[in-house]
Every structure is written in structure tokens, then in C-alpha cells.
Amino acid sequence: MPVLRLVHPEPAVGPTEARRRKIGLEKVAVDFATRGKTVRAVDGVTLEVPEKQFLALVGPSGCGKSTILNMVAGLLAPTEGTIEYDGAPVLAANTRVGYMTQKDTLLPWRTVADNIGIAFELRCRKASAGERRERVAEMIDLVGLGGFERHYPAELSGGMRKRAALARMLIYEPETLLLDEPFGALDAQLRLLLQQELLHLVERRQMTVILVTHDLEEAVLMADRVVVFTSRPGRIRATRDIPFERPRNAMELRFRPEFSAIHEELWNELKDEFAASIGGERGAK
């Protein structure tokens, strides 16, 4: 098993300078009860995300990556350990984060435009109808949904719904983004375009990001740091800083030799876990 120059979880430092800790997980474990049995989904995860860092979590499905996002969002309490955000424990829904779940949570009775603009209808960031329209139009442009403003979610394809959900989250520019497979249902070209748009926005607004993905290439292209998870129960197997400059050009980056080297290095870590997770599923049957 080739283990390469992997850095261990300790240096919680972005590529440029030492930064304040934004998100901290301390010895976190999560148990789920299914069919009367307790299954450990996440085990002993200690992880720090400094402010303005773009962190990617990769690993086989069922390794608890989404569970970690749920905990950072405050929707799920860990069985053991603590979650901190800005130095304070996360005990309730964390309204500082924007969360794009795997299943899009568009409101089916609202049109695309009304879904995207909903954040500005709330008391906490109320905007006039005119301003709202303007921002919605911008976002619709950004995610390429022009012409579908008056459509209902049921009339859209899976990829279009993802884009609408992305727009609905980005429109209010939360300081931290939690993204669970945001580009999963998109075709390859659109995926590239949206990855690049998201990079621009994150770099411009200096957002902190945790991206969960199956796609190692996406992780290396976008993130400052990639964390590889083991198959269930999810533990941190390896952590790797990605040294590429910011702002990044994702289109150009993928052809660099360093990119291929890092990709290969991480893939060697990941492929055992995929094999283990498939083996585990076979064993369970």
C-alpha cells in the first residue's frame, strides 16, 4: 500500500497565513440507531477549519461526511465530543452558515425566482421587492437559469434544481458555506462553469467553505485542504494541503503536472477506502 508524503491533521493553516479557527471538531463521534442496532457513523474526528479556508471532505459514501456538515449546521448533536463555531459550542441551528444539502430543499409551491429570493423576505435581512428582484435576476444569471424564473421546482431537471438551490444559498452571501455534493447532478460542462463561478465568489467574499464530494478532482481543484475519510465508521485517514495560488483558474489548473501528482497521491489513499466500503457492503449482505 503506497503511503506518500501525507501531512497529518495538525497544521490547521491555510496556504497563505495563520488564521483564526472558524470551525472546530473535537473528538467527535456519532451513533445512529437503525433496526434496533447502534451503528457508529463517525468516530474520533478532530478537525479544525481556519477562517476563510476552503476545506474538502472526500471518502466513500456512508462515511459520515454529510453527518459532519449536519453537525456544523447545528441540525444534529454529536454522541461524543464537541463542535465549535467561532469559539462557541454549536447547540442550535447555526444561522451563520449557508447549507446546501444533497437533496435540494426548494419549496415546491414557490417558483424558481420566489425560491431564490426567499432569504430577503425574512425579517433578519428584509429587502424591498425591487431590490429583491434585482438580486434574484443576478443570481439567476450566475447559475444559468434564465427563462425559468416562473417555473416551479417540479418542472425542472435535477441539475436545474441544484442550481436553483445553490443560487438561493449564495444570494445572501453567508460567511460560511456547507456544500454537500453541490454539483452532483450536473453535466460535465456546466459543472466546470459552476465550479469556477463558485471559486470566484468564495475568493471575492472570503468565505469559509466545507465541501463534501465524491469527486477527488473537484476537491483538489477547489480546496485549500483535502481530508480523506475512511469507510464507515468515518475517521480521518489523511489530510493534504493543496498549495495552489488564489485566485484559481480551475480550467487551467487541471492540466498542471503538480495537480496530477496530488490527485494521484490522494487517490492512492482513497481507493483502499472505496474497496473497503464495497467489501463491507458485500460482507453485510
Place this chain on the structure above:
Amino acid sequence: MSGGSSLWVQRVFLLAAILAAWEACARLVSDRWISSPVAIAGRLAQWVAGDLWYHLAVTATEIASGLAIGIPAGVLAGMLLGRSVRLAAVFRPFIVLLNSLPIVALTPLLIMWFGLGMQPKIVLVAFVSFLLMFFNSFSGARAVDDELMDSLELMGATASERFFKVVVPSCLTWTIAGLRNALPYALIAAVIGEMMLSRSGLGHLITRSAQQFDMTGIYSALFVLMVFGGLVNEATTLMEDRLLRWRHLETRGG
């Protein structure tokens, strides 16, 4: 289009055949029990010129007033209890008991309380529609997708904002389904109330005719009730189509 019009031709033929057979039986055998279409038409014409509109207005007012009380109360109570596990647990046995009572059996009691006017019927309609709307809204509030609630909470929506932006619209399909039941039941409640004891309304037309052994009167009143019920039903369908456009798109899989 031609399929549609030929369908209507067939329907008109069927109706004509039924009416002709009815009329023939009445003339050739006896019209004592079944009256006859011609006699009914004549009676209806007489009523239209006479007091039909008054009785129709009484029944319609009872239904409208009863629904105006029962629907909002039922919807609100259902949504609140549906979203509060604690309240639902406390109220549950009472509501189940109340619902196992055939509500129209309350009519004599209500007549004693409120007299012979419209009030007991209004209360009866309100009661029936409250229960039906309550159960539907309750199920609707239970079925709200928690992920939608979470996503709005993370955006910073307050509890009341989540209630009005997620729970209420999400319940709307269930509420409309409740209306589909509540409207026919409201008509039943009002008419039964009138039949039991009253001086006006469509139900009163039936009992008055029956007491006079007036078959033509009974059939005429039934005909009016049928048309009235059909119109109420049609109105619900129209409203449903308007309010639930997104839902139809979804079930069509658009």
C-alpha cells in the same frame, strides 16, 4: 373535440331515455309514488316564481356562516396541534372521542339550545366542518418536510416565519382535500338540521312536502338539492385547480 361532443350527445340521450321511461311509468301505471317529470318541472317553475329563493337563501346562509366559523378554526387548530407534539398528545383522546360521535345526532340538543331559527344549523355546520378541517390540517402539519423547515431556520427564519412560509403552504393541499369533504358534509348537516325542526330551508321543503304526502314536492326539493350540491362541488374543483397549480405539475411528473 368531436369525442367530447359525441360524449355529450350520448349523455343527453341517456337523460332523455330515463325521463321518458319515468314519464311513461307515471302515466301508464301510477304517479302516486314516483310523481312525474312533467309534474316536477311544473312544480319547480311554480317554486321559482314563489318562495324557492327564500328557502335556498336560508340554507346557503346557514352553510356559509357555519363554514366561515368552522373552516378557519379547524385549519388553525389542526396546524397548531400538528406542529406541537405536546399539545397533540394532550388533546388526542378528546378529539378522537369527539370524532366518533355522529355529529348530526347533536341536532336535537342544538335545537333546544338555540331554537328553530338558523343558529342551530349554523352551529352544526361549523362543528362538522371544524372536525373535518381539523383532521386534514393536522395530518398536513405532521407531513411537513423537516428538511424544508431546517433550511429556512438556517437562513435565519423565526418560528413564525417558518410557520407561515413552510407549514401553511405545505398544509394547503391537505386543507383543500379537507374542503372537498367539508362542503358536502356541510350541506348534509344543514339539511338534516332543517328536516328535524324548522320553518325554512331546503330541508324544510322536503319535510313539509312529506307531511302533506306531496311526492312532486319531495322530488322537486331533491332536484334542487342535487343541483345546489353539484354547484358547490364544482366551485371547490375550480378553487383547487387555481390554488394547487404547483401540485398538479408535481403529480404529473413535469
